[in-house]
Amino acid sequence: MTVAVDFKNVDIVFGADQAGSLALIDSGATRAEILEKTGNVLGCAGASLTVHEGEISVLMGLSGSGKSTLLRAVNRLNVVSRGQVLVKDGDGTVDVVTCDEATLRRLRQKQVAMVFQQFGLLPWRTVEENVGLGLELAGMPDAERKERVHRQLKLVNLDQWSKKYAHELSGGMQQRVGLARAFATEAPILLMDEPFSALDPLIRTKLQDELLQLQAELKKTIIFVSHDLEEALKIGTHITIMEGGRIVQTGAPEDIVLRPANDYVRDFIANVNPLSVLTAWNVMRDRRDLEESTDGWVWLDRRKTTRFKIDEHGLVAAAERDGKPAVWVSCTDIEAQPEETAQVFWATPGTSLKTVMLAMHRSQTAPVALFDDQSRFVGAIGIRDVLSAVLRR
Amino acid sequence: MDPISKFLVAYKIPIGPWGKAFFGFLTDNFDTVFRAFSNSLNFLLDGVVDGLLLLPPVLLIALIAVLAYFLQRSRGLAVAVFLGLLFILNQNLWKQTVETLVLVVAAAAASMAIGVPLGIWAAHKPKVYRIMLPVLDLMQTLPTFVYLIPVLTLFGLGNAPGLIVTIIFVIPTSVRLTHLGVTSVPKSIVEAGEAFGATKRQLLWKVELPSALPTIMAGLTQSIMLSLSMVVFAALIGAGGLGTEINRALGSRRIDLGLEAGLAIVVLAIVLDRMTRIGVGGKK
Numbered sequence: 251m252t253v254a255v256d257f258k259n260v261d262i263v264f265g266a267d268q269a270g271s272l273a274l275i276d277s278g279a280t281r282a283e284i285l286e287k288t289g290n291v292l293g294c295a296g297a298s299l300t301v302h303e304g305e306i307s308v309l310m311g312l313s314g315s316g317k318s319t320l321l322r323a324v325n326r327l328n329v330v331s332r333g334q335v336l337v338k339d340g341d342g343t344v345d346v347v348t349c350d351e352a353t354l355r356r357l358r359q360k361q362v363a364m365v366f367q368q369f370g371l372l373p374w375r376t377v378e379e380n381v382g383l384g385l386e387l388a389g390m391p392d393a394e395r396k397e398r399v400h401r402q403l404k405l406v407n408l409d410q411w412s413k414k415y416a417h418e419l420s421g422g423m424q425q426r427v428g429l430a431r432a433f434a435t436e437a438p439i440l441l442m443d444e445p446f447s448a449l450d451p452l453i454r455t456k457l458q459d460e461l462l463q464l465q466a467e468l469k470k471t472i473i474f475v476s477h478d479l480e481e482a483l484k485i486g487t488h489i490t491i492m493e494g495g496r497i498v499q500t501g502a503p504e505d506i507v508l509r510p511a512n513d514y515v516r517d518f519i520a521n522v523n524p525l526s527v528l529t530a531w532n533v534m535r536d537r538r539d540l541e542e543s544t545d546g547w548v549w550l551d552r553r554k555t556t557r558f559k560i561d562e563h564g565l566v567a568a569a570e571r572d573g574k575p576a577v578w579v580s581c582t583d584i585e586a587q588p589e590e591t592a593q594v595f596w597a598t599p600g601t602s603l604k605t606v607m608l609a610m611h612r613s614q615t616a617p618v619a620l621f622d623d624q625s626r627f628v629g630a631i632g633i634r635d636v637l638s639a640v641l642r643r
Numbered sequence: 644m645d646p647i648s649k650f651l652v653a654y655k656i657p658i659g660p661w662g663k664a665f666f667g668f669l670t671d672n673f674d675t676v677f678r679a680f681s682n683s684l685n686f687l688l689d690g691v692v693d694g695l696l697l698l699p700p701v702l703l704i705a706l707i708a709v710l711a712y713f714l715q716r717s718r719g720l721a722v723a724v725f726l727g728l729l730f731i732l733n734q735n736l737w738k739q740t741v742e743t744l745v746l747v748v749a750a751a752a753a754s755m756a757i758g759v760p761l762g763i764w765a766a767h768k769p770k771v772y773r774i775m776l777p778v779l780d781l782m783q784t785l786p787t788f789v790y791l792i793p794v795l796t797l798f799g800l801g802n803a804p805g806l807i808v809t810i811i812f813v814i815p816t817s818v819r820l821t822h823l824g825v826t827s828v829p830k831s832i833v834e835a836g837e838a839f840g841a842t843k844r845q846l847l848w849k850v851e852l853p854s855a856l857p858t859i860m861a862g863l864t865q866s867i868m869l870s871l872s873m874v875v876f877a878a879l880i881g882a883g884g885l886g887t888e889i890n891r892a893l894g895s896r897r898i899d900l901g902l903e904a905g906l907a908i909v910v911l912a913i914v915l916d917r918m919t920r921i922g923v924g925g926k927k
Contacts (some may be wrong), residue, residue: 364838370835370838371835373854384840386849387842
């Protein structure tokens with residue numbers, strides 16, 4: 251996978267005494283200590299993060315954690331004190347920290363677009379004039395610009411509103427205009443600074459869904475700042491948690507939920523519903539960890555209620571539950587099966603934990619087996635695995 | 644007197660003589676420059692006034708009413724402007740009104756032309772504004788009569804010194820309001836401009852100025868109003884117009900003449916104010 255944005259040891263300090271602050275950062279000082287000794291504000295320190303093409307990388311943290319600061323380093327709205335921010339530019343990369351003004355402008359016009367929390371629309375301009383802003387600044391001829399703006403407005407279902415002024419629209423629509431403005435430049439990298447935080451919850455959910463739909467089609471690289479973990483888990487392919495200007499943990503959403511790096515992250519995820527993130531794969535016990543029985547039989551659960559006979563190809567040859575032969579049935583067909591015969595449900599690794607739990611409920615707490623896409627047996631989920639995942643114990 | 648006060652008085656700082664010497668130096672060395680400037684300005688202003696007076700008053704009034712309509716797209720305003728100016732004509736003050744109008748418009752235009760760029764500069768450079776601020780305060784608070792004297796010695800009598808005095812008094816307003824307008828452009832839209840790759844010039848023309856326009860236009864309206872308030876002072880150093888009438892009324896204690904000319908100024912003020920209210924209060 252190609253790297254789209256690469257932060258390398260980025261330090262950002264706001265204030266006059268840059269050298270003094272950087273020395274303090276090196277000695278591991280906290281933001282409060284740096285403020286006290288130099289009067290400077292630490293934006294972020296030692297931030298390293300690689301964002302690949304097509305990812306939605308979410309920067310998370312409480313306000314003041316440095317997440318927006320780091321994001322804004324990508325298009326140099328914040329000046330980096332030390333370190334590199336490498337941004338993909340055609341076939342090469344550009345270090346935004348050191349590049350000249352002309353290169354920076356070209357990046358901002360063609361490579362990196364941005365969506366703002368407060369929308370940042372120009373109130374004296376109509377919707378279409380707002381959407382065309384980036385293209386206008388890049389000097390695109392009128393006719394071509396109008397054509398492209400119109401196409402963008404169609405994409406976000408705003409074409410009937412093109413002649414309205416930005417301030418005549420509702421918040422949700424204004425942010426759609428903000429999105430269209432960013433998409434209009436066709437920049438492959440999109441910076442989104444808490445774009446949905448100012449919207450009410452229903453509209454927020456709707457716009458998140460729209461963003462995911464658009465992303466499925468357009469495959470941008472998105473760096474998304476949010477303080478809402480549900481939002482991060484919903485849209486992020488990767489999540490980075492920041493605290494006090496430093497990165498605490500980076501990983502896939504389920505990594506963050508299952509293996510929080512420290513108490514800060516644990517507090518952060520305390521109120522998250524794990525069912526919305528976890529999949530069967532995250533909670534299963536691997537086949538090799540299961541207890542062997544005789545003649546190639548394997549116990550699926552610790553209580554030894556259910557066992558499979560596995561053939562040499564890794565496929566299930568026979569199933570037994572409570573000593574009687576059983577059939578194995580996909581979780582997705584729960585409703586279709588009669589309940590007379592003993593059943594063992596199976597799922598694929600990507601099945602949501604919720605579905606697995608439903609299957610357990612149906613089968614009166616029998617374990618659920620996991621098959622890979624060639625129907626090979628890869629592991630099992632017992633009731634205890636589910637409980638420990640949900641309770642994060 | 645106590646000794647300290649006596650001491651202080653004995654060593655008076657010669658501000659007055661220094662100022663006098665400075666202006667003496669200017670008149671001695673650059674008199675011809677100032678006079679030439681003053682003469683050509685007088686010539687220009689008088690020419691415009693004479694030109695406008697060539698038109699039949701009713702025609703000129705109708706033209707101004709039409710202009711009012713095009714500026715504000717309001718038929719009611721055009722009618723009000725027409726009637727208001729007819730009232731002035733009816734008071735037989737038309738010639739003086741045209742002289743005042745030319746002076747006021749010229750002063751407001753000049754102060755915007757100088758003040759707006761200064762205001763933008765100050766908004767972009769806080770240090771410049773800190774230096775500018777006391778100068779602006781001085782220009783606004785120094786009693787008008789005080790700078791009438793040097794302006795009179797440098798530029799002589801006539802419309803030109805009247806115009807210059809008015810500009811000095813009015814510029815701070817357009818500088819301040821432009822500065823206010825540009826510095827209060829919301830940060831989010833400035834950043835939006837930057838994030839999409841605006842050059843400094845594009846940022847100014849496409850983001851900052853449009854956003855500051857209502858405030859800058861309020862500056863124009865204020866400039867016009869303040870110019871009108873200077874008309875009486877300008878008349879003291881030979882600028883013509885309604886101010887001359889008022890000074891004459893004061894000198895001869897004529898209530899009737901003062902009332903007529905005063906009302907004419909009020910009507911002119913209202914007309915100009917309503918005509919120049921562009922962009923105030925959002926979109927038109």
